[in-house]
Amino acid sequence: MGELYAPSREKNNGAFSARDIISVAGMRYASRESSNSTDDYMRTYNVMRVGDIAFEGHTSNEFAFGRFVENDLGDGIISHVFVVLRPLPGRRYDLAFWKEAIHDEFLMKRILARSTKRSTMMHEIVVPDFLKEVVAVPSLSEQQKIGQFFSTLDSLIAAAERQEALLRQKKQAYLQLMFPQEGETQPRLRSNGFSGDWEQRQLGEVAEVVIGQSPEGRYSSDNQNGVALAQGNTDIADGVFVPRVWTSRPTKVVPAGTLLVSVRAPVGDVAVTPVPACIGRGFAGIPGNSFLRYSLERLKTSGHWNRVSSGSVLDAITSKELLQTPISIATNQEEQCIGKFFTRLDHLIGIVGRHAETLRTMKRAYSQRMFI
Structure with a gap:
């Protein structure tokens, strides 16, 4: 490593401002003014140029000893x-290759x-020890091919993630449009053929709500003719x-297909149980169809649950608030249409x-085969 990199001690001489602060965790410009954006404080910052690497010492399941970016x-x-x-002068690097290699947990x-x-909260890099480490480096032409491969794969991953995020945003918008807003009796967007309030x-009037109860002991990570525990x-x-x-x-048990609503922080998440489940105090069980499921999901996106929850330590929804939760009911045909739409989405x-x-x-698998 000492033949590839050397410590950089370049400080900001005033040429960079708070607008040039880079978030190491996300490798993006922070795009905000720092609360300590005085000229003197900005001079304490280290300059990081293209090709430089920085050590981020927070550990996680993905990075056991921190990571370079x-x-x-x-x-x-x-x-x-x-x-x-900083890369040593005179060395020829492929930026895309080293971006992947220096960040790869399998290699690093x-x-x-x-x-x-x-250290107290994270790992610290011991630079002299790091610079003594040995790493296999391919030729520049092979670096370029590997770098291009991972750049293309990253682009595909980013495109899929953007598409997923866009679909989730659209779902949130449709949840607000296809159910009546608070104080209104008709949705603002409806399928053809439906009208009226x-x-x-x-x-509590449209479904039998089962309030969770703390289950008794004797838990197991293996199913030995027991009941799944939802807490x-x-x-x-x-x-x-x-x-x-x-x-x-088990104590309170609900059948497969029951809607589960979280009643403790964070409140209002909705899920369906595919198996009979023993529900603890963190959930309420509600039998219902897909229309009711998405009605409850809409209450989460509209902020209803946060408005009615309370608690000195953790937000929670009381059984009274849950039973009195307002629900708008449509005709069976319109409910089926709405439920089918959101199920497909x-x-x-x-x-x-x-x-x-x-x-x-795929990327994780390839990184283990394309780096030594």
């Missing part, structure tokens, strides 16, 4: 808490395990309850999301 964005400045290393984990030390009811939002993934813990001594979001995850999995 390469600047492929543009010249700027970063906080003095980050160590900056062993190196960082030997060249970092644990919707009936205003309370949730909170961490048990939800993309609108579906994912069983992870089981109990042989969720299906499309799922397809795009799985495509993005497949590409991310």
